[in-house]
Amino acid sequence: MDNPKLSVIVPFYNEEDSIEPMYAAIVRAVEPLNIPFEMVFVDDGSRDSTALRGEEIARRDARVRIVKFRRNYGQTAAMAAGIEYATGETLVTMDGDLQNDPADIELFLAKMAEGHDLVVGWRHKRQDKLLSRKIPSMIANRLIGKVTGVRITDNGCSLKAFRASLIKGIPLYSEMHRFIPAMASIAGPRIAEIKVRHHARQFGQSKYGLSRVYKVLLDLMVIKTVASFTSRPLLWFSLLCLPLTLVGLLALVAGLLATLTAGGRMSLPLTGTGIIFLMAGVTLMASGTLGELVYKLGDVRPEDFARLTMKAAGESPPKPAYPTGESPQ
Amino acid sequence: MTPNSAVTPASTAAPAAAATRVSVIVPVGGRQTPAAELYSEYKAGLESLDVPYELIFVLDGPQPKYEAALSQLTAQAEPITVVSLTRYFGEATALMIGFEHASGDVIVTLPAYLQVEGREIAKLVAALGSADIAVGCREPRASSWFQTLRRRAFHGLLRFVTGLHFRDLGCTVRALRRQILEEIRLYGDQERFLPVLAERHGFRVTEVAVRQSKYDRRQEAYPARSYTRGFLDIFSVFFLVRFTKRPLRFFGMIGVATLSVGVLELLYLVFDRLYFRIPLADRPALLLASLLIVLGVQIFALGLLGELIIFTHAGGSKDYQVDRVIHYPGAVPAAIPAAGISETAARLQNPQNTFNVALPPQLPTAKLTT
Numbered sequence: 096m097d098n099p100k101l102s103v104i105v106p107f108y109n110e111e112d113s114i115e116p117m118y119a120a121i122v123r124a125v126e127p128l129n130i131p132f133e134m135v136f137v138d139d140g141s142r143d144s145t146a147l148r149g150e151e152i153a154r155r156d157a158r159v160r161i162v163k164f165r166r167n168y169g170q171t172a173a174m175a176a177g178i179e180y181a182t183g184e185t186l187v188t189m190d191g192d193l194q195n196d197p198a199d200i201e202l203f204l205a206k207m208a209e210g211h212d213l214v215v216g217w218r219h220k221r222q223d224k225l226l227s228r229k230i231p232s233m234i235a236n237r238l239i240g241k242v243t244g245v246r247i248t249d250n251g252c253s254l255k256a257f258r259a260s261l262i263k264g265i266p267l268y269s270e271m272h273r274f275i276p277a278m279a280s281i282a283g284p285r286i287a288e289i290k291v292r293h294h295a296r297q298f299g300q301s302k303y304g305l306s307r308v309y310k311v312l313l314d315l316m317v318i319k320t321v322a323s324f325t326s327r328p329l330l331w332f333s334l335l336c337l338p339l340t341l342v343g344l345l346a347l348v349a350g351l352l353a354t355l356t357a358g359g360r361m362s363l364p365l366t367g368t369g370i371i372f373l374m375a376g377v378t379l380m381a382s383g384t385l386g387e388l389v390y391k392l393g394d395v396r397p398e399d400f401a402r403l404t405m406k407a408a409g410e411s412p413p414k415p416a417y418p419t420g421e422s423p424q
Numbered sequence: 425m426t427p428n429s430a431v432t433p434a435s436t437a438a439p440a441a442a443a444t445r446v447s448v449i450v451p452v453g454g455r456q457t458p459a460a461e462l463y464s465e466y467k468a469g470l471e472s473l474d475v476p477y478e479l480i481f482v483l484d485g486p487q488p489k490y491e492a493a494l495s496q497l498t499a500q501a502e503p504i505t506v507v508s509l510t511r512y513f514g515e516a517t518a519l520m521i522g523f524e525h526a527s528g529d530v531i532v533t534l535p536a537y538l539q540v541e542g543r544e545i546a547k548l549v550a551a552l553g554s555a556d557i558a559v560g561c562r563e564p565r566a567s568s569w570f571q572t573l574r575r576r577a578f579h580g581l582l583r584f585v586t587g588l589h590f591r592d593l594g595c596t597v598r599a600l601r602r603q604i605l606e607e608i609r610l611y612g613d614q615e616r617f618l619p620v621l622a623e624r625h626g627f628r629v630t631e632v633a634v635r636q637s638k639y640d641r642r643q644e645a646y647p648a649r650s651y652t653r654g655f656l657d658i659f660s661v662f663f664l665v666r667f668t669k670r671p672l673r674f675f676g677m678i679g680v681a682t683l684s685v686g687v688l689e690l691l692y693l694v695f696d697r698l699y700f701r702i703p704l705a706d707r708p709a710l711l712l713a714s715l716l717i718v719l720g721v722q723i724f725a726l727g728l729l730g731e732l733i734i735f736t737h738a739g740g741s742k743d744y745q746v747d748r749v750i751h752y753p754g755a756v757p758a759a760i761p762a763a764g765i766s767e768t769a770a771r772l773q774n775p776q777n778t779f780n781v782a783l784p785p786q787l788p789t790a791k792l793t794t
Contacts, residue, residue: 140626154752154755155755156755157755159751160751161749161750161751162746162749163747163749163750164626164744164745164747165626165627165745165747166626166745168743168744176744176746266735268735268743310673313672313676316728317672317731317735320731320732321731321732324732324735332725335725339718346714364704364706364707364708364711367710371711371715371718372718375718375721375722378722379722379725382726385729386728386729389732389733390732390736394736394737395735395736
C-alpha cells in the first residue's frame with residue numbers, strides 16, 4: 096500500500112464497547128472523501144477485550160493498524176506512539192470514547208488544505224460536568240494561552256489535525272498531550288481552530304479528575320522553559336534570578352543603612368538575608384549556564400524546529416493533503 | 425499473514441521445548457558456597473529441565489581459590505563459562521557482564537550460595553509459560569522474628585513507594601526471558617529490584633514459592649550499614665520508577681513546599697513589622713525565611729534543569745514499550761453494514777446535533793449531512 100494521505104489516530108484505554116462503533120464511524124466519515132487513508136488504533140494497555148476486538152477489526156481491514164502497548168502508559172504516550180506508527184501525510188488524532196465525531200474530519204482536512212500546519216478542535220458545546228470539568232479547563236486554557244502565547248480556546252480537545260512532518264519532529268513525553276499546540280509552537284506553526292461536535296459519554300468511565308491542576312501547572316512551567324531555551328537559552332533563568340538578586344540588593348542596602356543608624360552595630364538578619372538572596376541569584380545564573388550546556392550537548396537543535404514549518408521564498412504553502420488531483424467532486 | 429511480534433509469544437507452555445536454551449548466570453561476590461557443591465546442586469536441578477543449558481560464573485573481583493575450583497570443573501568438560509573481573513563492580517554489573525556471554529532464550533540468575541534447593545529451578549522456568557519473569561520466594565522461610573520484621577518493613581515500604589507487592593526480593597533466584605535484560609540496563613545495586621523495573625517496563629511478573637535450602641536457613645548477621653543501604657536503594661528505585669521522565673514533578677513538589685513555608689514565615693514577619701512595629705532587623709527568623717525561599721527556588725530550578733535534559737534527549741528514550749503491532753496488509757475491507765452500528769451517524773442525521781462551521785466556499789461541504 097502506498098503512503099496514505101490521511102492517518103486517523105485513536106488511543107483506546109479500556110474502551111471495548113467503543114472501538115467497533117468508532118471504527119465504523121471513521122470509515123463512514125472518511126470513505127466518501129475518496130482519499131487513501133489508514134487508521135492507527137493504540138491500545139494503551141487495556142485490561143478488557145479492547146485489544147482483541149481491535150485485532151478482529153485489523154483482520155478484516157488492512158487500513159487498520161493496532162499498536163498494542165505492554166501496559167498502560169497514558170494518553171500522551173498513546174498519541175506519541177500513534178504518531179510514530181502513522182504513515183499518512185496528515186494526521187488526525189481523536190479520543191476513543193466516541194465523544195469526538197469522526198464526521199468532523201472533513202472540516203479539519205479542509206482547514207489543512209488552506210495551508211495550516213495544525214488545526215485544533217474546539218468543543219464549543221461541551222457535554223461534560225460544569226464544575227469538575229468545564230471550569231477547571233477554562234482556567235487552564237486561559238493560563239496556557241497567557242504563558243505560552245498560543246491562545247487556543249480548548250487545548251483539551253483531542254480532535255486535532257497535524258501535518259505529519261511537523262508533529263513527528265516535536266518531542267512528546269510525560270503528559271504533554273494537553274499541550275501539543277503549545278509544544279508545537281516551538282516550531283512556529285500556522286494554527287487554526289474550528290468548532291467541533293462533542294457528544295456525552297456513551298460507554299465506560301471518564302478517566303480524569305480534578306487532580307490534574309497541579310500537574311498542568313508544572314507541565315506549563317516545563318513547556319515555558321524548554322520553549323524559551325529553543326530561542327534564548329539563558330533568558331529564562333535570568334528572569335528567575337532577577338527578583339532574587341533585586342531582593343538581595345534591597346535587603347543588603349537596608350541592612351547597611353540599619354547598621355549606620357544603629358551606630359555601627361551591624362544588623363545581622365537584614366544583611367544576612369541580602370547575602371543569601373544575592374548568592375541564590377548567582378547560583379541560579381550558574382544553573383542557567385549549566386542548562387545551556389545541557390542544551391548544547393543534547394540532540395535538539397532550534398533550526399530543526401524552524402525547518403519543520405519554514406517555506407522557501409516563492410514556494411507555496413506546504414503541500415495540502417486534500418484536495419489533490421483526485422478531488423471528490 | 426501473521427502480525428509481527430516483538431515479544432516471544434507465550435506459547436511455550438512446556439518450556440522444555442527443543443528450541444529453548446537456558447543460560448544460568450551466577451555472580452560470585454560476597455557470600456558463597458564451595459564451587460563443587462554449588463555446581464552439583466544446580467546441575468541436578470538443571471538436568472531435570474531436560475533442555476540444553478550453560479552456566480556463566482562471573483567472579484566479581486579476584487577470587488583465585490574459587491576460580492581454581494571452577495577451572496577444575498571446566499576441565500571435566502562441564503558447560504561452564506567463567507568471567508573474572510579485576511575488581512569488585514557490584515552484583516548488577518556482574519549480572520550484565522554475565523548476560524553478555526549468555527546465549528539462551530531463558531536466563532536464570534542464581535546466587536553463589538545455596539539459597540534454594542536446586543530442583544526448584546525447574547518450577548521457575550516452568551512459570552515462564554505465563555509470565556516474562558518468575559521471581560523466587562523462599563517459602564516456608566526460616567528466620568528470626570527480627571529478620572521477619574526487617575523483611576516486612578522493607579517490602580512494605582517498597583509497596584508504599586511503588587505500589588507493587590513483592591514478598592522476597594532478597595531471593596535472587598529468578599528465571600526471565602532474554603528480552604528483559606536486553607531492555608533494562610541494571611547498575612549499582614539494582615539487581616534486587618529487577619522485578620520492579622521489569623514490571624514498569626510492562627513485563628508480566630510472577631512470584632513462585634520455592635523451598636529454602638538448608639544452607640540458607642543458617643542465620644546470617646546483617647551489618648548495620650546494610651539497613652541504610654536498603655533504604656537508599658528504595659529511594660533510588662522510587663525516583664527511577666516515578667520521576668525519571670518528569671523531574672519537575674519531584675523537584676517541583678519539594679521546591680514548592682519549601683518555598684511556601686518560607687513565604688508564610690516571611691508574611692508573618694512582615695505582619696509583625698506592620699502591626700506590632702517589631703523591626704525586621706531584630707528578627708533572626710528573617711534569615712530562616714529567606715533561606716527557605718531561596719532553597720525552594722533553587723530546588724525548583726534543578727527540576728527545570730532535569731526537564732531540560734529530558735527534553736533535549738527525548739529522541740533517544742521512548743516513553744512507552746510497544747508489545748506488538750497488529751496489521752494484516754492483505755485484509756480486504758468489508759463494507760460497513762449500514763444499520764445498527766453507527767450511533768454517531770444516526771446522531772448526525774438529527775439536525776439538532778449538527779451545526780455549521782464557517783468553511784471556505786471553494787471546498788466541498790455537501791458530504792457532511794448526507
